[in-house]
Amino acid sequence: MLNQAKTVLLLGVLSAILVGIGGAVAPGSLGVFIVLAVVMNVGAYFFSDRIVLRMHGAKEVDANEAPELHRMVEELAQAANIPKPRVAIIEDPQPNAFATGRNPKHGVVAVTTGILGILSRRELRGVLAHEIAHIQHRDILVSSIAAVLGSAISGIAQMLQFGALFGGSSQDGEEEGGGGGGLALALIAPIAAMLVQFGISRSREYLADEGGAKLSGDPEALANALLKLHHAATAIPTEQPVPATASLFIVNPFAGALQSLGRWFSTHPPVEERVRRLLELAAWSGTPVPSRAI
Helix, strand or coil: HHHHHHHHHHHHHHHHHHHHHHHHCHHHHHHHHHHHHHHHHHHHHHHHHHHHHHHCCEEECCCCHHHHHHHHHHHHHHHHHHCCEEEEEECCCCCCCCEEEHHHHHCCCEHHHHHHHCHHHHHHHHHHCCCHHHHCCCCCCHHHHHHHHHHHHHHHHHHHHHHHHHHHHHHHHHHHHHHHHHHHHHHHHHHHHHHHHHHHHHHHHHHHHHEEEHHHHCCCHHHHHHHHHHHHHCCCCCCCCCCHCCCCCCCCCCCCHHHHHCCHHHHCCCHHHHHHHHHHHHHHCCCCCHHHHH
C-alpha cells in the first residue's frame, strides 16, 4: 500500500513538473504536454524495464552465457519467494548493479562487467541479494518510473532551453517575459525532478541493504562489497552516463563527480552509514556465513 502511494505521488509530482514546463514555455501547447505526460506515465509503468535496460545498452543473458550468475539469482529469488528475475549484463568497467521492472514477475537484475571482475563470489552474492530485496519489496517500480520520467524531463527541458534562447528574439515584449520565466523553469525542472528521485532512493537503500543481508545470511559480505564499489565508482568513470538512472544503482555511479556537493544532492545514503548498519546487523544476528557463499 505504501509503495502504491509513493508511486502515485511520484507520478503526480513528475507529471506536474513536465506539464509546468510546457505551460510556461509554450502556453498554447499545454494540452499537448498533458497528453504527453499521460502517455509517458503509461509507457513508464508498462515498459520501464525495457527502457532502462536500453538506456544502458544492457544485454539479457541466459543460463548458458552466465551460469554462475543465474545460479545465485535463482537461489536468492527462491529465498525471497519471488519468480526468478531476468539477468542482464552491461558493458561498463565501473562495477555496479541495479534492479528494474514493474513487479516481481517482470523483475530484471543487471550487473556491469566491471562488478564481475572486482568482487568475490561472496560479495557478488551479497550485491545480488540487495537487488533481489528491491524486487521483493516492490520498490523497483517507483525508481524505474522516476528514472524514465526524470530522463524525459531533462531531455525536454534541454530542448526548451535551446528554443527559448534562440527563438525568443522574434517575440514581442510580453511574450519575451513569459519566455524568460519558461526558461527559468526549464532550468529548475530537471533539478526538482532529481531531488524527488534522490529522496526516494536514499530511504529505500537502507531497506534493501537489510533485506539483502537477511536473504544472503551474510551482512559482512554486502558491507565489503559496498566499500569496494564506492571506491571504484570514485576512481572509474562510468561509460554509460545516464544521470536520471543513478538512483537505481547500488552505489552512485557519479560518486567521484558529485562527492563535493554534499548529502542533499546524493542519490544514496553515505556508504559509511550503510556499512555501519550492516556490520551491526552481522554482530547482532551472529549468523554464520553459509558455506555456499564462500
